[in-house]
Amino acid sequence: MIKLDLNYAGDALVADMASSNEVRADVERAYTEMYEKSGQGSDFLGWVDLPAEISAEHLADIKQTAADFRAKSEVFVCIGIGGSYLGTRAVEEALKPMFASGSLGNPEIIYAGHQLSEDYLSSLLKYLDGKEYTICVISKSGTTTEPAIAFRLLRTHLTKKYGTADGRIVAITDCKRGALKNLATKEGYKTYIIPDNVGGRYSVLTPVGLFPLAVLGIDIEALVRGAVEMRDSVRVARPDFENCACAKYVLLRNILYRQGKKMELMVQYDPRLFYFIEWWKQLYGESEGKENKGLFPAGAGFTTDLHSLGQYIQQGERFFFETVLSLDSQEHTLEVPFAEDDADGMNFVAGRRLSYVNSKAEAGTCMAHSIEGGVPVVRFEIPRLDAKTTGALIYFFEYACGLSGYTLGVNPFDQPGVEAYKKNMFKLLGKQ
Amino acid sequence: MIKLDLNYAGDALVADMASSNEVRADVERAYTEMYEKSGQGSDFLGWVDLPAEISAEHLADIKQTAADFRAKSEVFVCIGIGGSYLGTRAVEEALKPMFASGSLGNPEIIYAGHQLSEDYLSSLLKYLDGKEYTICVISKSGTTTEPAIAFRLLRTHLTKKYGTADGRIVAITDCKRGALKNLATKEGYKTYIIPDNVGGRYSVLTPVGLFPLAVLGIDIEALVRGAVEMRDSVRVARPDFENCACAKYVLLRNILYRQGKKMELMVQYDPRLFYFIEWWKQLYGESEGKENKGLFPAGAGFTTDLHSLGQYIQQGERFFFETVLSLDSQEHTLEVPFAEDDADGMNFVAGRRLSYVNSKAEAGTCMAHSIEGGVPVVRFEIPRLDAKTTGALIYFFEYACGLSGYTLGVNPFDQPGVEAYKKNMFKLLGKQ
Numbered sequence: 001m002i003k004l005d006l007n008y009a010g011d012a013l014v015a016d017m018a019s020s021n022e023v024r025a026d027v028e029r030a031y032t033e034m035y036e037k038s039g040q041g042s043d044f045l046g047w048v049d050l051p052a053e054i055s056a057e058h059l060a061d062i063k064q065t066a067a068d069f070r071a072k073s074e075v076f077v078c079i080g081i082g083g084s085y086l087g088t089r090a091v092e093e094a095l096k097p098m099f100a101s102g103s104l105g106n107p108e109i110i111y112a113g114h115q116l117s118e119d120y121l122s123s124l125l126k127y128l129d130g131k132e133y134t135i136c137v138i139s140k141s142g143t144t145t146e147p148a149i150a151f152r153l154l155r156t157h158l159t160k161k162y163g164t165a166d167g168r169i170v171a172i173t174d175c176k177r178g179a180l181k182n183l184a185t186k187e188g189y190k191t192y193i194i195p196d197n198v199g200g201r202y203s204v205l206t207p208v209g210l211f212p213l214a215v216l217g218i219d220i221e222a223l224v225r226g227a228v229e230m231r232d233s234v235r236v237a238r239p240d241f242e243n244c245a246c247a248k249y250v251l252l253r254n255i256l257y258r259q260g261k262k263m264e265l266m267v268q269y270d271p272r273l274f275y276f277i278e279w280w281k282q283l284y285g286e287s288e289g290k291e292n293k294g295l296f297p298a299g300a301g302f303t304t305d306l307h308s309l310g311q312y313i314q315q316g317e318r319f320f321f322e323t324v325l326s327l328d329s330q331e332h333t334l335e336v337p338f339a340e341d342d343a344d345g346m347n348f349v350a351g352r353r354l355s356y357v358n359s360k361a362e363a364g365t366c367m368a369h370s371i372e373g374g375v376p377v378v379r380f381e382i383p384r385l386d387a388k389t390t391g392a393l394i395y396f397f398e399y400a401c402g403l404s405g406y407t408l409g410v411n412p413f414d415q416p417g418v419e420a421y422k423k424n425m426f427k428l429l430g431k432q
Numbered sequence: 433m434i435k436l437d438l439n440y441a442g443d444a445l446v447a448d449m450a451s452s453n454e455v456r457a458d459v460e461r462a463y464t465e466m467y468e469k470s471g472q473g474s475d476f477l478g479w480v481d482l483p484a485e486i487s488a489e490h491l492a493d494i495k496q497t498a499a500d501f502r503a504k505s506e507v508f509v510c511i512g513i514g515g516s517y518l519g520t521r522a523v524e525e526a527l528k529p530m531f532a533s534g535s536l537g538n539p540e541i542i543y544a545g546h547q548l549s550e551d552y553l554s555s556l557l558k559y560l561d562g563k564e565y566t567i568c569v570i571s572k573s574g575t576t577t578e579p580a581i582a583f584r585l586l587r588t589h590l591t592k593k594y595g596t597a598d599g600r601i602v603a604i605t606d607c608k609r610g611a612l613k614n615l616a617t618k619e620g621y622k623t624y625i626i627p628d629n630v631g632g633r634y635s636v637l638t639p640v641g642l643f644p645l646a647v648l649g650i651d652i653e654a655l656v657r658g659a660v661e662m663r664d665s666v667r668v669a670r671p672d673f674e675n676c677a678c679a680k681y682v683l684l685r686n687i688l689y690r691q692g693k694k695m696e697l698m699v700q701y702d703p704r705l706f707y708f709i710e711w712w713k714q715l716y717g718e719s720e721g722k723e724n725k726g727l728f729p730a731g732a733g734f735t736t737d738l739h740s741l742g743q744y745i746q747q748g749e750r751f752f753f754e755t756v757l758s759l760d761s762q763e764h765t766l767e768v769p770f771a772e773d774d775a776d777g778m779n780f781v782a783g784r785r786l787s788y789v790n791s792k793a794e795a796g797t798c799m800a801h802s803i804e805g806g807v808p809v810v811r812f813e814i815p816r817l818d819a820k821t822t823g824a825l826i827y828f829f830e831y832a833c834g835l836s837g838y839t840l841g842v843n844p845f846d847q848p849g850v851e852a853y854k855k856n857m858f859k860l861l862g863k864q
Contacts, residue, residue, distance in 0.1 A: 343611050367856045
């Protein structure tokens, strides 16, 4: 479903792929650890088999609650941070129609609890005064500062507005324990479960992503189906370095890292993939950035940023490589019109589809960055942007991330560094 | 107006600031080159004096055209890429009310011509079928591929919809030459001028930014006034390393670069500054990323990304430093409500403003990244987010960018690397 193109990776790197025996051996070990679930953090491998295990009844229940929420919402407020936020947003931005505004039966989604801006939440509460809305709150513990504060304010607002929270709040949380679980039980909120063995950044194909995406009318069955199909192709006991995009990607990025690259710059040529890259940044940054190791995950959107970061990529310091997400097709057709006077000199592309021009911009950029700029470029070819392909992409990058972390020699399923700021913050806030 | 806090920069770095004689000498040379306009690329220093030279008549004319556009637009389409796009968007996102939807007299802004997505432009044209709209097209030459194609499509659509383009298109372009200038003259578009001696990324305080921002109802006089005030404090013949935030910033980032840092990560704690950082990335990336030199400009939004890139920043590879944009105040007041049951355990901050909690998150993070993580943290304290302060911030980072580029030994006002992809693209598209 996803192809890897190494035409712009550079001959030296392609040769290194064959000769880097040490990295190849580490990738093989990583494949075994993932396949046998024998590596560090394997308690958190629930996401590996989950898509194949989701029952039709479970999906039907999610869809039914979602349909009810759609019917009564102009605005759907989704409260969560990190892995309880980015996956939903990535899929939403990839698949929702552009320039659609919310209406009853087809709500707009607004995120909350993903930062602490006072003006943001004040403005949101005021905006909600005049809107029909529902809330989904996503938190394993219910005590994470940002979503907990947002939910306190929003559930107060909602209860005041409607007299009751009945049928307007869904909680996605732990199955047994925690503040949100307790509150949901007490208040009688409809609840979906975050499985114990799935960490936040690997959770988009659990109710964490599936419920909000269903509220937006996205085909969650196709999303899951894409993940299941991708699972069949990447979840194997040994890497196929010749034919498998996943094995090649894991090998390549670990070779480049050991050769001294510090950053992977992932770029898209379609703005709908902006948040997919934000999701990817969390996935890889949190999974690999520990023990003073790991590639820093950065993102860019082309051709927009060719007129921004493009200069640096072409001629700046050479400490990174580039990974391209390339879309093979567009849903709509739009051609450059012919102009009698050709005042802007664009008649040389008159009659061409915009996607054709975009594809040549992409090819020209790959050549410029790789050949002239000396930046290795790895290209993923993605057939189209639909729910099934998006599900496949998610699973692909999740599985490649587990493999890549094990190849690097870290636990790709913990995040010990995230506690440091919280600890200091609680101290400064006088928490007992 | 803007303060620099070095409490989290680390003692070693603060000591280096006093003892790095070579860098200090280079910064002094850079100050002279900027002050005397004697350095490389000084033909493009028009932006230095421009804010002080903008006449009341010029601003009044811009505001009058803008008021006319406001009155007849639900949607205002702004066509431009790179420096003809990011400055406007940065100020728009910083200053526009959140959650406001467009209406006649108070239009929403939609950007176009900043990428080549076929689905994006198709959807936009369809959306505009049902909207009252106007267009602003920004291009010095009028032949840059992305905006030229978008403008062909959009002006065709607009002319078909209204029968005429009269009073609905403004062109911002070269004073004498170029495809857009010629077309504007032929079609009778109202025109504003991009000065010859101002490059795209330094152009937000010319009509390039001022006209679209006026259409959005932003106080462009205050914006310019802020820039003029900042000019008075940073545009001096010699650096004051003891007291001036600009001199300290330029010195610090060049010391860190020479010590081996490859990346500057700029972070905000308020989502309204997201596009300000995108603008800063273009400004610094294009100005410094050449001759295989320069800090890679990256961005993050906290506390959101503390649950994403946070892990890497805390414990990953140590090849970067962090620059914080910290807002001292918020417009609205919102306190964490008290909850009888304290189910979520948040009563320890009940009665506190969200901005107070956010400020402690920020302080806790600065400590965590700098002391525990070993990442030098430089903090800018910004009193508030209004038009005047935003204008000051823009001028501050522009002037510091010129100084920093000269300190690095490059021409901060050209972008030779941006042509590489275009050349390849034109060849692939068969342009004669």
